[in-house]
Amino acid sequence: MAEGKPEILFPKEIIEGRVRELAGQISRDYAGRELLIVGVLNGAFIFMADLIRSLDIPCRVDFVRLASYGSGSASSGEVRITKDLETPIAGKDVLIVEDIVDTGLTLSRLVEMLRERRPKTLRVCAFLDKSERRLVPFTADYVGFPIPDHFVVGYGLDYNEKFRFLPDVCVIRDIL
Ligand code: IMP
Numbered sequence: 001m002a003e004g005k006p007e008i009l010f011p012k013e014i015i016e017g018r019v020r021e022l023a024g025q026i027s028r029d030y031a032g033r034e035l036l037i038v039g040v041l042n043g044a045f046i047f048m049a050d051l052i053r054s055l056d057i058p059c060r061v062d063f064v065r066l067a068s069y070g071s072g073s074a075s076s077g078e079v080r081i082t083k084d085l086e087t088p089i090a091g092k093d094v095l096i097v098e099d100i101v102d103t104g105l106t107l108s109r110l111v112e113m114l115r116e117r118r119p120k121t122l123r124v125c126a127f128l129d130k131s132e133r134r135l136v137p138f139t140a141d142y143v144g145f146p147i148p149d150h151f152v153v154g155y156g157l158d159y160n161e162k163f164r165f166l167p168d169v170c171v172i173r174d175i176l
Pocket of ligand 1: 043098099102103104107151152157158
């Protein structure tokens, strides 16, 4: 499908400020503890890189990659891990970092799968939250920006692997 020119929704200066605020909140909440940050590839890598550089607590990082059946901008209910964590998480304070919560299917399933490994705590930090699109109930513990039902790209988010590199979060109007 053709897509129009991306229009800026959040410019990089606004993103930088909000990421610093989130990092401040996370640093206060986990003060005195050591956090394991789990990034969900590929979309979260830019957000995660900025977030951890603004934390003032020690953290370790690991990554998961997930596949959901379905394609394009739609996701279905089936989620499986295609690249698993390399770190055991039992007894640890774990924070999942994701680019966006849309239907909620991916994160609710990932949380369920990681909970089975008995972390001490498990929370979710999502850069963006499109709450009106939820198909299953899901609330992230930390959210960068709530957004309306638009398809967004940039700052790690893609459309068919395009636009991830954009420094601003942009809306593509013509694909929905
Ligand atoms: P969910 O399972 O429907 O919550 O979708 C989560 C995944 O869908 C995200 O991690 C993104 O990869 C993708 N996604 C959902 N909405 C957007 C969007 O607006 N832009 C880019 N990717 C999106």
